[in-house]
Amino acid sequence: MPGALTIPIERITDPVVRRIAEKVGKGERLTQADGVAMFESRDLTGIGALADAVNRAKHGDVVTFASNQHINPTNICTLRTTCVFCGYARLPKEDGAYRYTLDQIMAEARQAKDSMTREFHIVGGLDMQAGLEYYTNMFRAIKAELPHVHIKALTAVEIAHIARIEKKSWEEVLTALREAGLDTMPGGGAETFSAAVREEIARKKLGAGDYVGVHRTAHKLGIRTNTTMLYGHVETYADRMEHLQMLRDLQDETGGFLAYIPLAYHPDDNELGKKLGRTGIATSGTDDLKNLAIGRLFLDNVEHIKSHWIMVSPFLSQIALHYGVNDLEGTVVREKIYHAVGAQTPQGMTLEALLKLIRGAGKIPKERDSFYKVVREFDETPTTGDKAA
Numbered sequence: 071m072p073g074a075l076t077i078p079i080e081r082i083t084d085p086v087v088r089r090i091a092e093k094v095g096k097g098e099r100l101t102q103a104d105g106v107a108m109f110e111s112r113d114l115t116g117i118g119a120l121a122d123a124v125n126r127a128k129h130g131d132v133v134t135f136a137s138n139q140h141i142n143p144t145n146i147c148t149l150r151t152t153c154v155f156c157g158y159a160r161l162p163k164e165d166g167a168y169r170y171t172l173d174q175i176m177a178e179a180r181q182a183k184d185s186m187t188r189e190f191h192i193v194g195g196l197d198m199q200a201g202l203e204y205y206t207n208m209f210r211a212i213k214a215e216l217p218h219v220h221i222k223a224l225t226a227v228e229i230a231h232i233a234r235i236e237k238k239s240w241e242e243v244l245t246a247l248r249e250a251g252l253d254t255m256p257g258g259g260a261e262t263f264s265a266a267v268r269e270e271i272a273r274k275k276l277g278a279g280d281y282v283g284v285h286r287t288a289h290k291l292g293i294r295t296n297t298t299m300l301y302g303h304v305e306t307y308a309d310r311m312e313h314l315q316m317l318r319d320l321q322d323e324t325g326g327f328l329a330y331i332p333l334a335y336h337p338d339d340n341e342l343g344k345k346l347g348r349t350g351i352a353t354s355g356t357d358d359l360k361n362l363a364i365g366r367l368f369l370d371n372v373e374h375i376k377s378h379w380i381m382v383s384p385f386l387s388q389i390a391l392h393y394g395v396n397d398l399e400g401t402v403v404r405e406k407i408y409h410a411v412g413a414q415t416p417q418g419m420t421l422e423a424l425l426k427l428i429r430g431a432g433k434i435p436k437e438r439d440s441f442y443k444v445v446r447e448f449d450e451t452p453t454t455g456d457k458a459a
Contacts (some may be wrong), residue, residue, distance in 0.1 A: 075127040076345040082116030090367075091120050100368050101329075102311035108364050114356050121363035121394030123311040128373065129396040133428045134438040136400035137421070138189040141178050143208065144169040146177025147195030148231070152273040155261075155303060157339035159195050169197055179212050182219055186401070186421065189440050192223035193258055202246055205232070209251035220253045220440040226284035227259035227276045238336045240287045248293060249301075254440055255288055257296035257331060263316055264309040271303055271342055278313075282320050294441065296376075297327050301361055302335040302353035303342060310361075314368050321371045328442065329374035329397060332361040358382045359393045366394030374442055383437055384419065384427055391431040397442075398424065 077095040082088045146395040160167035218341035233243045263278035321327050337343025348434035366375045376397040379387035428435035
């Protein structure tokens, strides 16, 4: 159960982090400089202990997850040559390019009928032939056949792309999609907000102000969203904190973010990795844990911090449950985008594996819906005694 915040000063060895911990204990907001100082600090366990204390005060020992399935309708993308960190996108006539028909989409979606899936996570490329009608027809067909499955779909970048090709406003597009069945939006496409960084890794992609603007519009319409940050490429610690500041400011304004998910850059099979001379794993476990912990501490108005086990591995995500994380990416089922850039993790995880992972960290697993309401609790044995909330 959630409880009072107790600052673990005795576990913090860095005097700078101790001063930051004292601010947290007094309820003072952290500054961007505080965040940079934590990224620069060697006191990983102290930062983790502080983030864990804040998380326990909010959520106790409960760790939630969703039973979700990814559907990626198209990998055709107008930014194929300028988003240099991506290995998923293709030009229309390039080998491997695809755009699903409605029948193909429904063939994937129907697999949810015989599974525990409660959410579809639907994202893809910026395809000139996948406009508003393509997605409204898709959402209506899914809702007609699977009305119980939540549709979390289309990043801010995709929304802006649809608006541009349809010559409509963001609000008009989002309203039409909501009426067709869109429930919430994922947080992808944020990358790192710094203009200089975007020029190097994602030239011509939706800028920071417009990313925030699309999410602000969605929140105004009652559409809750997630948000992200891509880290571990060419950004500085100051860039990271500027990014988090913009997210915190919008959350102060709208309260529309459900969760924050830092995303680790993968260098394989993309132009940026070749340019930087990197292969394999680009980020360290220390940096992965710091991004999660500092996200918990700085984003004091975002309730949920999620570890994306597909990108950092199930094992590191298990450790992250003691670094401020209260939610894990769920069962997933056939994730394609991060595996296109070299992710070596599974493309999905069974319920039993998720429960074992969470319990192995000494935490209490609970299945949630897309709005973080608990829908299923579990007894000690994963396969028996499960009960709906």
